[in-house]
Amino acid sequence: MRVGVVGATGLVGTEMLRLLEERDFPVTELRAFASARSEGRALPFAGGTVTCEVLRDGCFDGLDLVVIDVDDPLALEWAPRAVAAGATVVDNSAAFRSDPDVPVVVAEVNPDDARDAPKGIIACPNCTTMVLLTALAPLHRAATIRRMVVASYQAVSGAGQPGLRELASQWTAGAGREEALRRAGTVPDLLGAGEVWSRPIAGNVIPQAGSVKEAGYTSEEWKLVHESRKILHAPDLRATATCVRVPVYVGHSLAANVEFERPLGRDEAAALLAVAPGVVLVDDGHGAPTALEGAGIDPVLVGRLREDQSQPNTLDLWVTGDNLRKGAALNAVQLAELLVQD
Numbered sequence: 469m470r471v472g473v474v475g476a477t478g479l480v481g482t483e484m485l486r487l488l489e490e491r492d493f494p495v496t497e498l499r500a501f502a503s504a505r506s507e508g509r510a511l512p513f514a515g516g517t518v519t520c521e522v523l524r525d526g527c528f529d530g531l532d533l534v535v536i537d538v539d540d541p542l543a544l545e546w547a548p549r550a551v552a553a554g555a556t557v558v559d560n561s562a563a564f565r566s567d568p569d570v571p572v573v574v575a576e577v578n579p580d581d582a583r584d585a586p587k588g589i590i591a592c593p594n595c596t597t598m599v600l601l602t603a604l605a606p607l608h609r610a611a612t613i614r615r616m617v618v619a620s621y622q623a624v625s626g627a628g629q630p631g632l633r634e635l636a637s638q639w640t641a642g643a644g645r646e647e648a649l650r651r652a653g654t655v656p657d658l659l660g661a662g663e664v665w666s667r668p669i670a671g672n673v674i675p676q677a678g679s680v681k682e683a684g685y686t687s688e689e690w691k692l693v694h695e696s697r698k699i700l701h702a703p704d705l706r707a708t709a710t711c712v713r714v715p716v717y718v719g720h721s722l723a724a725n726v727e728f729e730r731p732l733g734r735d736e737a738a739a740l741l742a743v744a745p746g747v748v749l750v751d752d753g754h755g756a757p758t759a760l761e762g763a764g765i766d767p768v769l770v771g772r773l774r775e776d777q778s779q780p781n782t783l784d785l786w787v788t789g790d791n792l793r794k795g796a797a798l799n800a801v802q803l804a805e806l807l808v809q810d
């Protein structure tokens with residue numbers, strides 16, 4: 469396939485190039501796009517390099533697949549242009565997720581939806597929803613989720629390179645700092661503190677990820693509600709969330725309280741999770757996988773599986789996953805692999 473990656477220098481785009489190579493995706497030609505700041509930059513790919521281009525008229529000509537890893541306004545503008553040039557688009561931004569003619573797909577959960585993309589655009593959900601639903605879908609299939617109450621613990625890399633830089637510049641030590649600086653690709657103090665978040669993120673917890681929207685819930689919280697309903701084909705699913713930013717470089721974690729239509733005990737849930745694709749149940753007696761353990765690997769890790777003692781048919785669980793891999797780039801490559809199979 470002739471593949472274009474838009475935003476190839478960003479956190480997700482960099483991971484995307486790495487995964488295309490790692491998974492032996494059949495790339496016959498790769499074109500990498502980023503801003504004018506990166507024009508001409510050589511990005512490592514498949515033992516050689518690919519030179520970064522800027523977006524311009526005709527830049528997608530001849531491509532079969534374009535993966536979009538830039539912010540929403542750029543995706544809104546350039547995704548339809550990629551489709552018009554004959555490519556299928558896999559989009560990691562939020563630009564098209566609420567469009568009824570654009571499927572939102574988690575590869576392990578609703579892959580068949582990718583085959584019904586009338587606009588030629590397939591969206592990946594946001595990284596928090598992706599991690600959560602990879603774990604919850606097998607339980608939903610077995611016992612139908614009636615309501616879920618979720619708290620997220622979201623890494624700073626969810627806010628892109630500026631988020632990584634901000635934490636790294638505020639912290640002078642800590643696990644993962646060197647890797648974060650390498651990924652951020654710049655001197656940590658360049659942006660200074662406080663550009664992304666108005667309060668320090670190092671050594672802090674900010675109980676508001678995303679911007680505040682309807683009824684006081686944030687954009688991240690509403691995404692989790694609406695995208696979960698769309699992916700699970702459950703328009704009446706009751707869901708509520710509190711999305712929190714924590715000083716973790718990579719890896720989103722969630723604590724979920726999930727009520728089902730029928731009794732689903734811990735043992736049955738554990739058996740379902742043990743064979744679920746893309747999930748590893750960490751049930752070794754500790755059962756408490758941390759964000760650092762989930763970062764850099766493909767599956768999401770589930771632990772702390774408990775039967776809620778306060779009401780029937782309800783489980784509490786913890787899930788953590790790499791927001792740049794399963795949360796974005798890996799899912800996009802998995803969707804591209806589905807397209808190749810077709």
Ligand SMILES: NC(=O)c1ccc[n+]([C@@H]2O[C@H](COP(=O)([O-])OP(=O)(O)OC[C@H]3O[C@@H](n4cnc5c(N)ncnc54)[C@H](OP(=O)(O)O)[C@@H]3O)[C@@H](O)[C@H]2O)c1
Pocket residue numbers: 474475476477478479480481501502503504505506507523536537538539540542560561562593594595625626627628629630791792795796
């Ligand atoms: N980070 C996550 O965990 C995550 C997870 C799921 C989805 N997403 C979504 O994925 C997208 C990318 O996120 P990210 O975290 O990778 O962001 P990022 O690290 O900030 O990277 C942004 C990318 O956009 C490029 N860009 C900026 N202006 C451009 C322009 N005018 N023309 C072309 N390219 C331009 C940048 O190129 P330069 O390097 O040249 O500036 C860079 O490659 C966003 O929509 C985000 O919401 C992110």
